[in-house]
Amino acid sequence: MTDETKKGLEDFEPELPELTMQQNAFVKLISQGYIPTDAYIEAYNCTGKRATAYVEASKLLKHPKITPWIEYYKQVMKDHIKNEIKYSIDDAFTEFEEMKLIALQSVDQYGRPNVQAANKAIEMKCKLKGLMSDDTINNNSITMQMGDVEVDGIPLRFNIGDDTDADSKTETSEDT
Numbered sequence: 023m024t025d026e027t028k029k030g031l032e033d034f035e036p037e038l039p040e041l042t043m044q045q046n047a048f049v050k051l052i053s054q055g056y057i058p059t060d061a062y063i064e065a066y067n068c069t070g071k072r073a074t075a076y077v078e079a080s081k082l083l084k085h086p087k088i089t090p091w092i093e094y095y096k097q098v099m100k101d102h103i104k105n106e107i108k109y110s111i112d113d114a115f116t117e118f119e120e121m122k123l124i125a126l127q128s129v130d131q132y133g134r135p136n137v138q139a140a141n142k143a144i145e146m147k148c149k150l151k152g153l154m155s156d157d158t159i160n161n162n163s164i165t166m167q168m169g170d171v172e173v174d175g176i177p178l179r180f181n182i183g184d185d186t187d188a189d190s191k192t193e194t195s196e197d198t
Contacts, residue, residue: 038094039087046091048082053095058083115150118143 041049044065051061058079062068068075082088125139148154171178 038090041087041091045082045085045088048079049088049091049095052083052092053099111150115147118147118150122147 047065048061051064052058056064059072059076062075062079062082063072066075066078068078083092122140122143125136125143128136128139130136145154
């Protein structure tokens with residue numbers, strides 16, 4: 023086994039069998055996504071009939087020296103993809119956390135933080151973790167309490183949300 027072939031095998035428990043140059047090329051081409059017939063033609067520099075290459079490629083796929091290598095490369099690819107996806111999710115999660123903090127530190131002309139953007143960052147983190155689906159409705163509204171308002175020294179009374187009928191009946195009964 024060459025030093026290049028041994029590279030990256032430290033974590034792999036079973037001893038992999040040695041391959042010929044053509045077998046090694048075939049396995050690498052298969053791991054790169056080639057269909058077996060094309061991998062055989064390329065690895066063995068085959069100029070014969072495609073049907074023959076198909077039969078020979080099928081035999082190689084069942085060869086006791088080839089199958090452990092194909093399984094090994096499949097596992098390496100799975101691990102690589104898993105690590106890449108994990109990195110991307112962790113990276114995105116960190117960025118959403120940073121955006122939440124920036125949104126809460128940013129204030130509008132009235133000194134209010136951008137709660138809606140912070141909530142959106144939290145929502146995206148929850149979706150990444152699978153805690154929230156796309157069809158979940160998230161209410162990002164803010165309720166503000168208005169201070170006292172006076173016009174020409176007369177205080178205005180806003181009865182928004184109060185039972186205004188009760189107030190008008192009270193005022194009417196007091197007036198009479």
